[in-house]
Amino acid sequence: MKKLVFLVIIFLFILVFILANTIPKTQKIETPQLGKKAPPEMATPPPSSLDLLYPPKTEQPVYLFRMLGMATPFVGIMVDLFENEPQNVKANFDKFKVQYSEVSQLVPEWEKDFPIAPLEELEKALENGGQDKVMTAYEKVGKVCHECHEVNMVKVQQKYHWRDFRGIMTKDPLTDEKVNFTQLMQYLNTSFIGIIVDVEQGQSEKAQKQLQGFKARFQAMEETCEECHGAEERKYYIDESVKAMIDELGRTISSSSVNKSAVEKLFMNIGMESCFKCHLVHTPAALAKLQWAK
């Protein structure tokens, strides 16, 4: 029973932890009031003008590709400096400057985050400065990139490169009800914890029934992976080693005298290797989206 409580606490803990980190700090201590302090940048979605630069509005993630395009001449400056090719350094700088200016226009809210001064400083240093000046100026431009990435990169990834879990629909195999991914999780959780609750109460037959339900729901969950991952096989969370533990759990609860500590150990391992680790990968994006949808 202690392990069960522990596991439930872990689940609640991660969810609370993630939520706590996505909710603006000020909101936790005082009731939010309209017109008061704006929430910290990290907790807000990226500007919606980016919608025009990402699928479904465009075929490709345009902003990402422009970033990659801009990075090539920027890094090229450094490559050619080390290779001692001043002509190419200059050519890369010119390309970079054009791209920097174009990219800065793409998202009006971020235009101010592409200051022109560091660029001009780099241009001057490349023309007539020594190596130290060039390096200092180059780093200042790099800082411009880094400062925006620190705040915005993950948000953009979560918004545009992750699908919404709640938009994934399936059928709950036990009730035949049409459910979204989150509801399926809640049902899966009920079946999973149902197993251990019944074992603790010495109700072996009911525990076996819960396990059958758990397996069916686990299978339903597994079928949702391809919504995002396509036919690509994933090695973790639903792989053979997890399934072997589920089968082992089935055998352990069906034996004539149920070994409770063996059950608890298996239950714990499934919870960690499948549920918990998959949550570590997938819930940050899922819950960030949920916050922004509010």
Ligand code: HEC
């Ligand atoms: C894809 C990997 C993945 C696996 C494997 C997984 N989950 Fe989840 N789970 C998620 C995601 C993503 C969410 C958040 C969904 C949302 O609300 O947007 C979630 C949410 C939950 C929630 C919270 C639901 C709510 O109402 O907020 C519970 C409870 C849960 N999972 C239980 C489990 C259990 C139990 C297992 C293992 C038997 C499991 N999950 C396996 C991805 C996974």
Ligand code: HEC
């Ligand atoms: C105003 C914000 C902003 C500035 C300034 C900015 N970037 Fe970005 N950058 C982003 C965002 C947002 C992403 C994530 C795009 C995505 O994943 O779709 C990104 C992604 C990238 C990537 C792709 C990383 C990956 O995931 O593979 C590279 C490379 C990059 N930026 C280079 C640069 C360089 C070089 C500069 C500076 C000269 C720069 N960026 C300045 C916002 C910015």
Ligand code: HEC
């Ligand atoms: C809503 C979309 C979505 C769903 C549904 C989803 N994933 Fe993912 N998952 C992602 C994204 C995005 C990544 C990070 C990029 C990547 O690896 O493709 C990821 C990463 C992973 C990784 C880490 C990379 C690796 O392959 O080692 C694993 C493992 C994984 N997912 C397994 C699963 C499993 C198992 C399921 C179903 C139970 C599942 N995912 C369901 C979106 C999803």
